Amino acid sequence: MTAIAHDRAAASFGESVAEAFANLAAQRQRSALALLGVLIGTASIVAMLTVGHMAQRETLRLFADMGVDIVQIQGAPIGEAPAALDRATIEAMPRLDPAVIASAPLALGRLPVGGGGKSADLGVAASTPALVDLTGLRVATGRFLTPMDEGGLVAVVGAGAADKLSDVGAPFTVGGKLRIRDYVFTAVGVLKPIGFTALDPMDFNDAVIIPLASARRAIDAPEPNTAMLKLRPEADAKAVGDRAIARLATPTAQLRAQSARDMIKTMNAQKAVHSRLLTAIGAISLLVGGIGVMNVMLMGVMERRREIGLRMAIGATARDVQLMFLVEAAALALVGGAAGLAFGLVAALVFAKTSGWAFSLPLYVLPLGPGMAALVGMAFGLYPAVKASRLDPIEALRAE
Amino acid sequence: MIRLRQVEKAYRTADRSVPVLREVSFDVAAGQFCAVTGPSGSGKSTLLNLVGLLDRPTAGSIALDGQEVATASADRCAEIRNRALGFVFQAFHLLPRLTAWENVALPLLYRGVPRARRRPLALAMLETVGLADRADHRPSQMSGGQCQRVAVARALIGEPRLILADEPTGSLDSVTAGEIMELLRDLNRRLGVTVLMVTHDRDLAGACQRRIEMLDGRVVADTAAA
Numbered sequence: 001m002t003a004i005a006h007d008r009a010a011a012s013f014g015e016s017v018a019e020a021f022a023n024l025a026a027q028r029q030r031s032a033l034a035l036l037g038v039l040i041g042t043a044s045i046v047a048m049l050t051v052g053h054m055a056q057r058e059t060l061r062l063f064a065d066m067g068v069d070i071v072q073i074q075g076a077p078i079g080e081a082p083a084a085l086d087r088a089t090i091e092a093m094p095r096l097d098p099a100v101i102a103s104a105p106l107a108l109g110r111l112p113v114g115g116g117g118k119s120a121d122l123g124v125a126a127s128t129p130a131l132v133d134l135t136g137l138r139v140a141t142g143r144f145l146t147p148m149d150e151g152g153l154v155a156v157v158g159a160g161a162a163d164k165l166s167d168v169g170a171p172f173t174v175g176g177k178l179r180i181r182d183y184v185f186t187a188v189g190v191l192k193p194i195g196f197t198a199l200d201p202m203d204f205n206d207a208v209i210i211p212l213a214s215a216r217r218a219i220d221a222p223e224p225n226t227a228m229l230k231l232r233p234e235a236d237a238k239a240v241g242d243r244a245i246a247r248l249a250t251p252t253a254q255l256r257a258q259s260a261r262d263m264i265k266t267m268n269a270q271k272a273v274h275s276r277l278l279t280a281i282g283a284i285s286l287l288v289g290g291i292g293v294m295n296v297m298l299m300g301v302m303e304r305r306r307e308i309g310l311r312m313a314i315g316a317t318a319r320d321v322q323l324m325f326l327v328e329a330a331a332l333a334l335v336g337g338a339a340g341l342a343f344g345l346v347a348a349l350v351f352a353k354t355s356g357w358a359f360s361l362p363l364y365v366l367p368l369g370p371g372m373a374a375l376v377g378m379a380f381g382l383y384p385a386v387k388a389s390r391l392d393p394i395e396a397l398r399a400e
Numbered sequence: 401m402i403r404l405r406q407v408e409k410a411y412r413t414a415d416r417s418v419p420v421l422r423e424v425s426f427d428v429a430a431g432q433f434c435a436v437t438g439p440s441g442s443g444k445s446t447l448l449n450l451v452g453l454l455d456r457p458t459a460g461s462i463a464l465d466g467q468e469v470a471t472a473s474a475d476r477c478a479e480i481r482n483r484a485l486g487f488v489f490q491a492f493h494l495l496p497r498l499t500a501w502e503n504v505a506l507p508l509l510y511r512g513v514p515r516a517r518r519r520p521l522a523l524a525m526l527e528t529v530g531l532a533d534r535a536d537h538r539p540s541q542m543s544g545g546q547c548q549r550v551a552v553a554r555a556l557i558g559e560p561r562l563i564l565a566d567e568p569t570g571s572l573d574s575v576t577a578g579e580i581m582e583l584l585r586d587l588n589r590r591l592g593v594t595v596l597m598v599t600h601d602r603d604l605a606g607a608c609q610r611r612i613e614m615l616d617g618r619v620v621a622d623t624a625a626a
Contacts, residue, residue, distance in 0.1 A: 015515065319475075320478075
């Protein structure tokens with residue numbers, strides 16, 4: 001007895017699905033409209049999740065080179081004199097504060113630099129050898145600054161800067177001469193190309209790096225106005241920043257601390273707002289889509305009353321009728337969900353291309369989009385299905 | 401085959417209940433061809449719906465093959481309709497999207513018979529009603545008489561004991577109507593299936609083995625043809 005009942009359900013279900021698609025195809029236009037709502041809802045949720053996933057990876061990539069344990073202290077001048085932070089205090093930071101593992105002072109300027117036969121407007125950063133531990137800088141040829149270079153007329157040249165100073169057939173290389181004001185610096189190293197990351201005080205790729213003690217020969221404001229600190233991984237960036245500001249306090253400058261963690265937090269907060277907005281749009285679209293599904297199903301039930309009555313007369317149970325309409329609603333939503341998944345991924349792909357991000361697909365969206373759509377279809381299909389199964393077969397058969 | 405005892409049916413309106421059937425009692429023997437006649441509103445269609453388990457009596461007892469069905473569960477009723485009854489309607493009630501054989505095979509769907517096995521059974525049944533060559537036509541491509549033959553085949557495919565026909569010739573011209581009547585009579589004779597047919601056509605009723613006449617919800621005459 002149970003075996004027969006089981007066989008029966010199995011036999012009907014496969015055919016119910018085929019039937020459902022045939023019915024949906026028969027009322028093409030109306031099905032398409034309901035489909036559209038589910039499609040937009042699923043697409044926006046899928047796009048949101050995928051873009052969010054990519055944004056997170058992008059943020060991480062942005063900080064991957066230098067790590068997230070960086071605090072930057074910047075001094076803005078108060079009054080006429082340029083900001084001047086105490087170099088010795090900055091360099092002593094790892095000893096003064098147990099939460100700091102490395103530190104580097106920087107004096108920054110921008111001026112014309114001559115090299116080879118060419119001249120270019122370049123950033124000039126005067127710092128110490130420790131800078132290499134605080135940034136993602138990597139030497140391509142030659143070497144970075146050493147303590148022996150203090151006060152010497154040597155420079156390390158960024159890859160972009162080297163390109164600008166190169167002439168056709170005469171590339172700028174290690175040993176090349178750089179004219180800054182009235183001094184000639186010798187290039188001891190050329191860096192690998194490097195992207196500009198959020199906490200770099202300057203785009204090092206397009207810059208020339210010289211020893212801090214040589215700054216007065218090249219830069220108008222030769223005293224350091226920026227300090228970069230690297231923290232222990234578990235350190236509290238805010239507290240370290242506050243302590244550093246207290247130690248470096250000077251009447252010449254207004255000090256401000258910025259940490260990679262703060263920036264990531266800000267970015268994540270912005271992203272969360274966007275995510276919530278998109279989720280809301282997606283949810284509303286899915287709701288509208290669900291109501292569309294319900295509408296299509298209700299109209300289908302009304303139009304097919306005679307069919308429902310007939311099916312009941314020839315032996316369909318209430319469950320058979322419910323299943324018939326539920327499968328139809330689920331099929332409708334599922335097609336919308338699958339199309340929405342495709343559209344959402346295409347939208348995310350276009351977004352990635354236009355913003356120069358690497359496209360990356362979070363695998364969990366693949367079942368999520370259509371799954372949600374099917375759920376909506378079932379939820380909104382339930383009422384019409386139950387309504388159909390409760391029709392009075394006599395009245396249903398009499399309907400026009 | 402059918403046994404009705406003191407069957408009453410009343411429809412409840414807002415303030416009162418309107419009786420449609422009053423104290424209807426009769427038996428139909430297996431293999432009988434029985435017509436139910438009467439003017440509109442006499443309750444003959446209601447009677448057919450009660451016997452067809454599409455509706456429940458307000459009071460009284462209905463037994464099919466000795467089994468009380470007036471109080472059976474909805475799913476049990478569906479099963480009985482599927483296995484023991486076959487309906488033929490005035491409006492045919494074929495599904496327009498399906499071909500003739502698919503329409504005929506529809507009751508088997510609710511028995512879980514797979515499609516591959518439904519087709520030969522449906523084709524055989526179409527042959528029985530003389531429509532073997534229309535198996536793949538849709539209802540819109542067939543005449544009224546052909547549609548009703550398909551509907552008769554659908555009623556028969558489950559090998560029911562009882563055919564319930566509600567004005568089966570009501571939508572057909574007199575020649576076609578005669579053909580359908582002949583088909584029903586022939587099936588009754590050859591397969592021994594019991595037929596309970598509602599009609600207001602006195603000539604058709606007169607040609608039946610037995611005629612039950614109704615008026616105002618009561619059986620007023622029950623005559624057997626000579």
